[in-house]
Amino acid sequence: MAHDQDYVRESTGHHRLSANTLKNNSASKPENKARVLGPVQTVLITGASRGIGRSLAVGLAQPGRTLILVASKVSRLNGTAGECEVKGSDVITIGCDFAKEKSVREMLSILRSTHEIDMIINCAGVFGEEKVPWEASPEDFDRTMQVNLSVPFRIQHALVPAMLERGGGRILDLSSGAAVVDNPHAPAYYVSKTALFRLAGALHEAGYERGLRVLSLAPGVVQTDMTAGIKAHADRSDWTPVELSVEITRAFADGKLDALSGKQVRAGTDSLEDLLRRAAAGSPAESKRLRLTGWE
Template sequence: MGTVKAHLGPARTALVTGASRGIGRHLAVGLADAGLEVALLARDADRLGDVAREISSRGGKAVALTADVTDRHAVDRAVSAAENALGAIDLLVNNAGLNDAEVPLWEADRDEVRRVLEVNVYGAFLLARAAVPGMLSRGGGRVVDLSSGSGTRDMGVTFGYNAAKTALFRVGGGLHEAGYSRGLRAFEVAPGVVATDMTEDMAAHADRTDWTPPEAVVELVTAIADGQLDSLSGCYLRAGSDTVDELRARAAAAADGAPTGRRLTVSDWEVHPAAR
């Protein structure tokens, strides 16, 4: 892979997709509170404006960019506008995502599943495709994909969402493998189960009381932005389960050459639970 870049400085700017509501909004405001200048990307201009004004009222800087993440031309224009406004994009947070109905695959709506895959996977690809070349030209950058534990195991419902979250592991893993030696760092981050419009409408969480606080997600992504976890590039990190202190210790061990990392791989042969 060539010579590995020894150190990448803390991120100064970030682009957050799906920033108009839910986890994306928390991340945008939290990163701005941490001192980053933030580009906000979503389809709802009014909601984006509210987030930008909130960041401004807290002393931060934000630029609102209206775009559909599945529109390659709109994405290219948005990334260019973000770079013109902020000077660079040091951190890309692929947060935009949709869920599909909680039914088995053979009952799933074809068009709904296609849209979920387009937004969650193709959208993340388009954003990385547009933003990463600029990062590499400046010596590196960081990409965070908001993934999910549902992408690591078989589930009987929400096929589109689960397949999309599994695919994101290949997005982040590919970026890590091809870009690490050039200063690129990539992370798959599961936010746990944060109370949002999407999760609160899901039957799977109807009786849930142990929601993941959004602050845990913000703390983890802020640590990534600051460079504290760079040696865990290519890994799967879990907000609300992994603490930042634990991850710092793992990162230090990885920097010293000790084996570490959590990645999506094929397990050895085992008896499937359904057969027991």
């Protein structure tokens, strides 16, 4: 294949496998059976080459857990994969350019025909233009919606049916405070995050009784390559530690926050201790959901 994003690298074997090879390897797997939800064993993480996605991948790595890491090119995942392997995880890396339809289709084909994925972490994203709506380009709006919303939708569309057949699974969306506030200068990003939060709610409502758990995690303002390029954060010095998002993600992966499915939690505002307490005690069904405010 001609492009780096069209290859898969299985880190445990230190070689690259084509999509067809992976399909053939998966053909002999036994039929899946229903199971009780517990700590996840196989996790798909998009946007894993840098920033928050890389931190989440390394934070989840442990013996007995397989991580499927996705970024625009396989070569960009070498660093993340190496750190995860050192911690004992088996690692598979997939290159996919989310803005290109052919690349997305190839990734989905690989994911459908390979490992039994227990958890999806949608971390890949772009911020888009910082312009008022009537000055923003339609092309940038479409690209931002494609990367931030359409591809996460297509990933769940490809993987959730198999999750439900096995008794359930978990989805964690990297959400944002942008999902619940208005902003005049980055319409594509804010619209995409609001829509992703609404999709999470739909998945929760449709799949909860069948074992699907969906959590929206707003990481706060983490110092990353993305935030470094955002004008609103040009003079910021108070960053949210990424470790707060990592510990929340680990707890969700282990089943400790399943009772908060359908909600948005916010690193730096919601402490892990408080979230664990709320998950154990139960919280109102409408709390931390996307809702319309009243007149008063």
